[in-house]
Amino acid sequence: MSLKHSLLVMLAEHPASGYDLSQHFKGSVGFFWNASHQQIYQQLKALSEAGWVRFSTETQADKPDKKIYELTAEGRQAMTQWLREPAEVNKYKDALLIKVYGGAHIEAEVLQAEIQRHQQLHQKGLAKLKAIEEEYLGLNRDQQKAMRLPYLTLKYGISAEENWLQWANQCLEAINDNT
Template sequence: MSLKHAVLVLLEAEPASGYDLLKRFNERMGYFWNASHQQIYKQLKTMHEAGDIDCQEEVQAGRPDRKVYSITPQGHGELLTWLAKPVKPNKINDSLLVKMYAGHLRDSDVILEEVRDHRQIHETMLQTFQAMEAEYQALVPEEQLPFKLPYLTLRRGILGEQSWLAWADEVEQALAGVAEQV
């Protein structure tokens, strides 16, 4: 997937300014796809030049004009073409796992401390995802329907965080055993 396709998905739902798009991106996709402010604005410019999106300027009193982007028929076609193609399985680059692999070169307490720092991040993410899940589950079935597939992406995030935390439990137990042997 490219950032282009993520932007097209968001603009398919509704037009947005660059700022609004960045906010929506972070709220809706930022948990599974990362992009910086600069990357999104650069992508908007490229997509506009390619004809995948339109841009309308809205005059604002006392502020610079606001550019509002919307998907074009060409962009919609590009999105449908991309959706029809299979995607490759995701590969991860995880620096913590590389450190774990080379952990015999470090004191196990240092690694254990870093795993515990990461644990806090993953616990916070899990709590965030579970709060989002509670909001979804509080909707009546008719209100849930348009969010069914986004909800399933949320479930993937929840399961991923739970899995990471279970792995961290194993790491902590194993490293506690190493510390006892020293």
């Protein structure tokens, strides 16, 4: 998967500025796909040059003009073509997993502290996801129906965080058994 496809999918929902897209990456989409502000703007420029998005300029008082991007017919076609393609299975590259794997070579307290640090981060992430879920559950039936597929990605994120926290507890128990 590439950033360009993520942007196309988001722009298919509604036109947005680069800033709006960046905020979207910091929120819901950011839980499973990350992109920096700079990467987003570089990709928007490339998508515009490819003819997959176009933009209109909005004048702002006391700020630079804002570009509002929207999909073109070619962009929508590229997005739907990509959505129909098989997705690669995700491979993990997680430094903490290597640290746990090699944890017998360091003091147990060091590994415990690192796992506990990650636990705090995952607990915060889970709390954010649960808050988003509460917003979804507060929507009326029609709104929920319109958001059912993004909700499934949210449910996956919640489940993944809960499973990760369960795994971390198992790690800490195993480390404590060996000390």
